[in-house]
Amino acid sequence: xxxxxxxxxxxxxxTFSRGGTDLPAVRDVSFALCKGQVQGLVGESGSGKxxxxxxxxxxxxxxxxxxxxxxxxxxxxxxxxxxxxRKIRGREIAMIFQEPMTSLNPLLTVGTQLxxxxxxxxxxxxxxxxxxxxxxxxxxxxxxxxxxLGEYPHQFSGGMRQRVMIAIALAASPKLLLADEPTTxxxxxxxxxxxxLILKLADEMSMGVVLVTHDLGxxxxxxxxxxxxxxxxxxxxxxxxxxxxTPRHPYTEGLMRSVPQDVPPRTQxxxxxxxxxxxxxxxxxxxxxxxxxxxxxxCQTARPTLQDIAPGRQTACFHPLPATQEDAx
Amino acid sequence: xxxxxxxxxxxxxxxxxxxSLLDVVQRRPGKSVNALNGVSLELQQGETLGVVGESGCxxxxxxxxxxxxxxxxxxxxxxxxxxxxxxxxxxxxxxxxRVQMMFQDPYSSLNPRMTTGDILxxxxxxxxxxxxxxxxxxxxxxxDLVRLPQDAxxxxxxxxxxxxxxxxxxxxxxxxxxxVLIADELVSALDVSVQAQVVxxxxxxxxxxxxxxxxxxxxxxxxRHVSNRVAVIYLGRIVEIGDSETLFxxxxxPYSQALLSAAPSLDPDDKGAAIQLEGELPxxxxxxxxxxxxxxxxxxxxxxxxxxxxxxxxxxxxxxxxHHAEEINQHA
Amino acid sequence: xxxxxxxxxxxxxxxxxxxxxxxxxxxFLIGAVIIGFSTLLxxxxxxxxxxxxxxxDYLAVRQPPSWAHPFGTxxxxxxxxxxxxxxxxxxxxxxxxxxxxxxxxxVTIGALVGYYRGVADMIFGRVVDAxxxxxxxxxxxxxxxVLGPGLIKMYIAIxxxxxxxxxxxxRAEVIAQMGNDYASAGIVMGYSDRRIIFRHLLPxxxxxxxxxxxxxxxxxxxxxxxxxxxxxxxxxxxAEWGVLIAEGRNFITTAWWxxxxxxxxxxxxxxxxxxxxxxxxxxLRPRG
Numbered sequence: 001x002x003x004x005x006x007x008x009x010x011x012x013x014x015t016f017s018r019g020g021t022d023l024p025a026v027r028d029v030s031f032a033l034c035k036g037q038v039q040g041l042v043g044e045s046g047s048g049k050x051x052x053x054x055x056x057x058x059x060x061x062x063x064x065x066x067x068x069x070x071x072x073x074x075x076x077x078x079x080x081x082x083x084x085x086r087k088i089r090g091r092e093i094a095m096i097f098q099e100p101m102t103s104l105n106p107l108l109t110v111g112t113q114l115x116x117x118x119x120x121x122x123x124x125x126x127x128x129x130x131x132x133x134x135x136x137x138x139x140x141x142x143x144x145x146x147x148x149l150g151e152y153p154h155q156f157s158g159g160m161r162q163r164v165m166i167a168i169a170l171a172a173s174p175k176l177l178l179a180d181e182p183t184t185x186x187x188x189x190x191x192x193x194x195x196x197l198i199l200k201l202a203d204e205m206s207m208g209v210v211l212v213t214h215d216l217g218x219x220x221x222x223x224x225x226x227x228x229x230x231x232x233x234x235x236x237x238x239x240x241x242x243x244x245x246t247p248r249h250p251y252t253e254g255l256m257r258s259v260p261q262d263v264p265p266r267t268q269x270x271x272x273x274x275x276x277x278x279x280x281x282x283x284x285x286x287x288x289x290x291x292x293x294x295x296x297x298x299c300q301t302a303r304p305t306l307q308d309i310a311p312g313r314q315t316a317c318f319h320p321l322p323a324t325q326e327d328a329x
Numbered sequence: 330x331x332x333x334x335x336x337x338x339x340x341x342x343x344x345x346x347x348x349s350l351l352d353v354v355q356r357r358p359g360k361s362v363n364a365l366n367g368v369s370l371e372l373q374q375g376e377t378l379g380v381v382g383e384s385g386c387x388x389x390x391x392x393x394x395x396x397x398x399x400x401x402x403x404x405x406x407x408x409x410x411x412x413x414x415x416x417x418x419x420x421x422x423x424x425x426x427r428v429q430m431m432f433q434d435p436y437s438s439l440n441p442r443m444t445t446g447d448i449l450x451x452x453x454x455x456x457x458x459x460x461x462x463x464x465x466x467x468x469x470x471x472x473d474l475v476r477l478p479q480d481a482x483x484x485x486x487x488x489x490x491x492x493x494x495x496x497x498x499x500x501x502x503x504x505x506x507x508x509v510l511i512a513d514e515l516v517s518a519l520d521v522s523v524q525a526q527v528v529x530x531x532x533x534x535x536x537x538x539x540x541x542x543x544x545x546x547x548x549x550x551x552x553r554h555v556s557n558r559v560a561v562i563y564l565g566r567i568v569e570i571g572d573s574e575t576l577f578x579x580x581x582x583p584y585s586q587a588l589l590s591a592a593p594s595l596d597p598d599d600k601g602a603a604i605q606l607e608g609e610l611p612x613x614x615x616x617x618x619x620x621x622x623x624x625x626x627x628x629x630x631x632x633x634x635x636x637x638x639x640x641x642x643x644x645x646x647x648x649x650x651x652h653h654a655e656e657i658n659q660h661a
Numbered sequence: 662x663x664x665x666x667x668x669x670x671x672x673x674x675x676x677x678x679x680x681x682x683x684x685x686x687x688x689f690l691i692g693a694v695i696i697g698f699s700t701l702l703x704x705x706x707x708x709x710x711x712x713x714x715x716x717x718d719y720l721a722v723r724q725p726p727s728w729a730h731p732f733g734t735x736x737x738x739x740x741x742x743x744x745x746x747x748x749x750x751x752x753x754x755x756x757x758x759x760x761x762x763x764x765x766x767x768v769t770i771g772a773l774v775g776y777y778r779g780v781a782d783m784i785f786g787r788v789v790d791a792x793x794x795x796x797x798x799x800x801x802x803x804x805x806x807v808l809g810p811g812l813i814k815m816y817i818a819i820x821x822x823x824x825x826x827x828x829x830x831x832r833a834e835v836i837a838q839m840g841n842d843y844a845s846a847g848i849v850m851g852y853s854d855r856r857i858i859f860r861h862l863l864p865x866x867x868x869x870x871x872x873x874x875x876x877x878x879x880x881x882x883x884x885x886x887x888x889x890x891x892x893x894x895x896x897x898x899x900a901e902w903g904v905l906i907a908e909g910r911n912f913i914t915t916a917w918w919x920x921x922x923x924x925x926x927x928x929x930x931x932x933x934x935x936x937x938x939x940x941x942x943x944x945l946r947p948r949g
Contacts, residue, residue: 044520157609187383187547189606192591196605214521217593221600241597258525260554261595265574266377266532269554271525275490396849425851438842442864451860455852498846505850 005032006208007056007176012068014048014055023279025051025064027232028306031225033176038202038209040223040240042216042255044276048232049212053178056210057093058085072176091121094169096162098181103165104153110137110164111149114171121172136167140197159190163197170201176208183218195222216259220244225312228252231277231287234306238313248309248320251288286318294319334509334541335372335395335428340365340404342390342565346614362613364390365401366565366621369640372509377535377542379556379573381549381588383610387565388545389433392513395543396430408509426456429502433514435494439486445472445497446482452504471500475530492523499530509541517546528555549592553577558647561585564613564621567640571647581649581658584622620652628653680944689940695933702746703753710743714900723916732922735908745923747900751812752930755885756878762820764874767827768867774828775835775866776858785828792825797880798887810893819884823877830873834866841865868945875938879931886927902927 014026026048033039041049054060056070058077070077072093077085089095097103105113114133118124124132130149137145140163153161162182169177179198183191199222202209213219219226219240227237228249236249247253257270274291277283283290289299298318306316310323343361352359364387372378382388393399395406397413406413413424432438439448449468453459459467472481475496486494495515502510512531516524532555535542546552552559553573560570561582569582580586587604594600606625611617617624623633632652640650643658651657683689702709718738726733732741774782792800804818838844839862847857882902888894889903897904902923909919 044522159609187610188549188591189383189587190609192593193605195593215593216521217595220595220597221593244595244597255521256595258521259595260525260528260550263554265554266557268529268532269525271529272522273526275492275523276520393845398845398848422851425849430846430849432842432846434842437840438846440843440861440865443861451852452850455850455856501846501850 005034006073007033007210008069008071009052009056010069010071012052012055012066012070014051014060014064014066016064021280024232024282025279026055028068029227029229029234030306031227031234031237033208033210033225035175035208036202036206037225038199038211038223040219040226041210041212041229042214042219042226043229044214046231046276046279047229049214049229050180052229053095053180053210053212057089057095057178058082059095090117090169090174091172092174093176093178094172094174095178096165096169096180096182098184104161104168106153109150109152110156114149114164114168117168117171132171133167136171137164139201140164140167140170141193142167159186159194162186162190162194166194166197166201170205170207173205174207176210177202179209179211181213182211184213184215191218198222216244216255228255231282232279233287233316234314235288235317236315237306238310242310242313246321246324248313248315248323249288249317250292250294250319250321253321254291286316294321332374333371334374334408335370336407337368337370337372337391337395338405338407340368340391340394340401340406342387342394342399342401360614363616364565364613365394365404366616367404368562368565368567370560370567370570372541372543373558375535375539375541376557377544377555379552379559380543380545380562381547381552381559382562383547383588385610385613386562387613388547388562389513390565391562392430392511392543392545395511396428397424398430422456426505427507428509428511429505429507430511430513431495431498431502431515433517435491435498435518436486438498439494439501441486444483444485445477445489445500448497448501449482449504452501456505458505467504471504474503474534475500490523491519492527495519495527496530499527499534503534503538506538507540509543510535511543511545513545514547515544516551517548524551531555549577549589561588564611564616566621566650568622568650569647570640575645576647579646579658581643581646581654582622582651583626583628583657587625620650628657683940683944686940686943688936689944692933692936692938692940695929696937699749699753699930699933702749704750706747706750710740710746712740712743714739714743714747715898716740723912723919725916726918733916733918735916735919736912741905741919741922744900744905745902745926748902748905748923748926751895751899751901752882752885752927755812755816756881756930756934758816759819759881759885760823760874760877762816763823763877764827764870766820767824767829768831768863768870770824771828771831772835772858772863772866775832776839776854776862778836782832785832789825789829792822793829797822798884801884801888802891802893805888805893810896812895815885815888815894819881823881826877827870827873830870831866834869835862838862838866868942871945872938872942875934875941879934882927882930882934886923 010030012026012029016023016025029052031039041052043049051060055066060066066078068078072088111133114136115129118129118132133149134145137148142148142160142163156164183194186194195218198209211223223240225238226240226243227234228243228251230251236243236247236252243252244256247256254272258272260269263269272291277287285301286299286304289295292299296319304316304318306314309315309320342365343363346360346362348359368391380388380391390399394401400414408424408428411418418424446468449471450464453464453467468482469479472479477493477496489497516527519527528551534540544552544555556573558571559573559576560567561584563584569576569580569585576585577589580589587606590604608625611624619635620633620638623629626633638650638652640648643649643654716739720738721734722736722738724730724734730740730742732745735741774785800822801818804821805815808814808818844857844862847861885894886903889901890907895901895904905923906920909916913920
């Protein structure tokens with residue numbers, strides 16, 4: 001894990017404009033990812049986690065302005081032309097989405113969609129492409145792969161469709177997988193299968209993964225490092241064990257404690273008061289201040305920046321929670 | 330505490346699937362989706378009964394049957410000694426007052442053209458809960474009960490966040506002073522930090538108003554937290570039912586075991602020993618013969634493929650529908 | 662209680678009302694001006710018309726447009742402009758009366774069959790199929806042929822055929838709205854069917870019907886003029902655009918203005934309704 005990072009995101013800012021107002025969807029997001037690592041982006045709806053993911057691959061350009069830097073193996077992606085990006089998308093960096101039904105073309109067979117990807121990104125011949133397609137379907141755990149090449153997406157169940165999506169995404173052996181809530185639409189038993197599959201493949205292909213999710217359990221079970229996002233900014237990031245076991249930012253703590261695990265049944269749960277702010281009207285100081293019990297006068301007027309609080313561990317808070325013994329260990 | 334308020338008896342519901350012209354020409358029999366295949370339940374006064382299962386297992390269908398949105402193909406539901414699908418009960422509007430439902434989608438369950446005040450006042454007026462002069466104060470009281478600001482009364486649903494809309498839905502249900510609340514995935518569409526607020530509100534209101542709640546959800550942690558008893562549903566059948574803590578700490582049915590172990594733990598060090606289920610939920614169009622779970626079960630035997638296991642009491646546990654419950658749980 | 666502080670979501674970030682926003686669109690504004698002015702002409706024709714539309718002047722027949730007679734005069738020497746203006750009364754009345762009954766009947770039937778479905782819906786489907794197979798005009802002419810010519814009978818004929826289009830639209834929209842849980846919530850709350858249909862579903866389902874109504878008013882004017890032209894609608898000496906065009910028909914090579922001017926009036930009024938319909942679609946959509 002002490003490799004050079006393959007992906008470095010620095011001060012990424014994405015701004016949408018709606019009816020004359022600029023919406024700060026993503027602000028100053030920075031993280032680095034090494035080969036074979038899984039980085040989580042976790043947050044609630046509107047926190048900017050999905051937009052961050054889309055900004056990496058230049059998809060957010062079409063509807064917003066992207067600033068900052070995204071370096072992929074030394075190349076700057078934010079200033080790259082669409083044409084150059086196209087060579088990287090699919091071949092080096094692949095992406096999977098939440099809803100597999102809408103991201104597969106309903107009119108083409110699964111086999112056609114798989115071989116098309118291979119045709120675009122590899123030099124394989126016709127025969128070899130077909131063999132590789134069968135191999136990929138087999139690899140993602142679709143039984144009777146050869147006979148299912150000729151089937152259409154609607155003939156697959158939700159979990160199987162997500163497997164097909166993964167097969168297509170990984171067909172050209174990319175070095176980085178961007179996964180946007182890949183299991184949110186699936187049942188828990190299927191979710192476990194899909195997450196296991198992604199981890200197994202990432203390991204085999206020594207591929208980096210950026211996983212966007214709102215589910216802290218998914219983060220805990222799959223990620224090496226995690227960034228917790230709130231209102232477009234990273235409020236805390238670091239090693240997943242440290243962040244989840246001893247959160248230092250009150251929001252991370254609030255999220256963790258809102259989940260009913262190891263609390264006496266039928267008692268009042270810890271809850272974060274209020275609702276996340278609208279991007280139209282962000283508070284002047286810390287965006288979390290209106291919902292924060294630790295907020296002081298400084299939080300209302302100044303915005304805390306992300307500070308190193310331990311090696312590889314950062315938080316953006318004027319009043320971080322105390323580190324416990326586990327944290328020091 | 331153990332007074333039964335509602336008794337659901339062998340509920341079956343199948344939706345016919347429209348046949349294609351080809352099917353009709355070839356005289357193929359009409360297919361149907363078997364959403365419920367014999368569900369029996371008793372709701373006890375003042376309890377919360379959790380209902381869990383994967384999508385398509387029939388848990389929402391069950392909820393909708395209870396409030397008479399769906400008519401079961403066979404089976405009965407008794408409330409207050411009366412079959413709710415009987416002719417006499419149908420004419421009686423009071424059932425719709427005494428048993429209320431809250432829906433999953435906070436964006437479609439409120440009429441977008443009515444203000445919160447109108448929505449609540451309508452419920453009060455239709456059921457003549459209060460004389461006209463007391464309606465406005467009662468609306469204010471209801472908003473207070475679900476902790477919405479008083480100016481919410483003049484606002485339209487689109488002006489609220491998802492969590493606030495679910496509060497309005499709760500207030501609407503409580504306006505008619507029901508005895509039973511059916512919560513169908515009440516907080517599933519909400520963000521985690523907001524979920525806790527709504528769950529807290531529900532628990533508090535239950536205590537204060539002595540409500541009986543049927544809590545339908547796919548989030549196992551939430552169900553465990555709010556329920557006294559839990560029913561696990563698989564392909565339209567209850568496979569296990571029992572005390573919430575017993576069931577969650579020691580599930581007896583192989584499906585319950587797999588379902589519970591699949592929920593990812595919040596602790597990165599607890600990678601758990603997730604029981605991987607083979608394959609996926611079979612289509613409710615073709616429910617397998619015998620035990621509905623046998624195609625995915627690790628403990629399957631010849632008996633499971635042909636004989637449907639009945640729900641039976643297991644010592645020290647709840648009721649389980651599995652031929653091999655004893656052997657499976659000895660090893661555990 | 663930790664969740665005691667609940668701030669309501671911000672709502673008033675749009676300082677402009679929806680009417681103001683709609684009026685900013687040039688199309689809707691032009692439509693509103695056209696229909697507004699047309700209504701004034703229809704209500705007070707004598708105020709705007711320079712002459713009595715029925716004043717016959719045999720000394721000035723079929724005169725080309727001039728300062729005294731901007732649209733010229735007809736074969737009886739009547740002022741063509743005054744006749745076109747007076748026709749607004751009949752033609753705008755047509756737009757309303759030929760559609761409003763079809764709208765009411767269609768919306769009611771459409772909402773009912775959409776809500777109850779079942780056998781009534783199947784019968785409705787057959788009736789719709791049967792009526793829609795024929796071109797609108799042909800069917801209306803057939804009905805007028807049975808009832809006899811005249812304005813009132815024309816309204817009856819158009820209503821008899823036209824309600825189907827409203828009902829079909831309303832039915833589809835009600836079925837779509839039934840997919841929303843607020844309809845289920847109404848049933849669970851024990852509300853009467855009438856309340857659910859007319860108080861909950863109808864206000865949410867009516868928008869496309871209102872938009873179609875605007876287009877239909879334009880069509881009604883066109884249809885009414887067509888029947889007038891064929892001698893089945895308004896009867897001479899009533900000033901009505903279709904009748905005016907028919908009167909000018911025999912002189913089309915020598916006095917082309919007699920047919921052209923009422924034709925332009927039809928086009929402009931029709932355009933006005935269509936533009937308003939477009940703008941209304943945005944105006945009536947619920948927010949959120």
